[in-house]
Amino acid sequence: MTSYPNASWEPLDVSSPDLEAQLSTIVKKHGPVDVLINNAGFSIGGVLENTLLDLIRDQYETNIFGAIRTMQAVIPHMRTNSNGVIVNISSATFWMPPPGVSVYASTKFALEGLSAALASELAPFGIRVLIAQPGGMQTAFAGPEKAGKQLVPLPDEYKGTPAEFVMKFVESEKGKDTDPKKAARAIVNEVLEPTVVGGNKLVRLQLGSEVTGALKGAVDFLLLLSLPDLLHKLIQIILGILSLPLFALHPSNGMVNIIDRITSCPHI
Known part of the structure; x- marks a missing residue:
């Protein structure tokens, strides 16, 4: 955060019932929200069979309902101004969902469907919806310090299956070839200078x-x-x-x- 001295950082808990009040304070302080980027999220690693429902609910609470809350809070402001961009961060798992991350993949499928429908729903009001689809990022998203609360122990019956391979791959932090700064820059560039395909602005941005x-x-x-x-x-x-x-x-x-x-x- 210290790398951006001209930026103002405000707390915003997407899982809080007071989200609208928090956002209202920010709007009063800084003015209308022009761009919303829903980046809050975490991933559960493990097979569905023994993943606790409470953990699954936590996953959806952040990855889906958190995004919905923020969008519901900013859309009225954007609609009033007939302007705005909503960027929802999806995942490469949308295209080829691997075993071992079924719950996480399901949240991204839900976010993709919601965003695609919302793009048409909000277009008449001058609001654009962009879906960013990053691959493995060079961050601590699935790092060892988070593994304890993100990885569900693999049952013996799944040893030797593709699910075990994927979970070990995630734990090893391999395959993280994308610089998050470049990804962020690509998103900003797309927001400021939209790519037009067939007369329409790009909906899905691969990163x-x-x-x-x-x-x-x-x-x-x-x-x-x-x-x-x-x-x-x-x-x-x-x-x-x-x-x-x-x-x-x-x-x-x-x-x-x-x-x-x-x-x-x-x-x-």
Whole structure:
């Protein structure tokens, strides 16, 4: 915080029932909120089977309901001013959710769905909703000092499964290739100078190689699922049972080209 002497730091507890009062104090002191970035969150590592419901509720309380509270508090101000940007921090797990972090992944899926719908809901009022999707960050988010309250002991029955591999990977802190300062800068740049795709402002901002890799993996998986149907159509065409225009033979290729063009240029 000392790196930004011109900034003013105010306490804001997203899980507090007094959130609106806290925000009201900030607005009176500094003026209307132009940009809201929902970055508060933590991750539970462990299989769903033996994760306590109270811990799951804590996860949702911060990752989902905290974001909802802050948005409900600032939207009236933004709507009145017909201006504002809401940035919700999602995760690379949205594209390829790994075993061992099922609860955390579910909160990010919920946040993604909420944000995507909200983008259309608030557009008539001049409010933009941006979903930032970071990969592994060089922070203490899943570091050893937090492992005690974030990692649920793995049952013996899950030893040797992909869930164990993922949990060990998380504990090792490997795969954290993204500089959080670069990620923050990319978000700020996107807020100030929006990327326009097909006449619309960008909704999802990928941050780092991990998320672009996960996105490509998700696309490859979808293409794999479509292969049997495509093969069936090709057989019908060969037999003369079905006649399709040429472009219909390549619906997936266009998707791959678009995805490759996007993911080959990660924002950081």
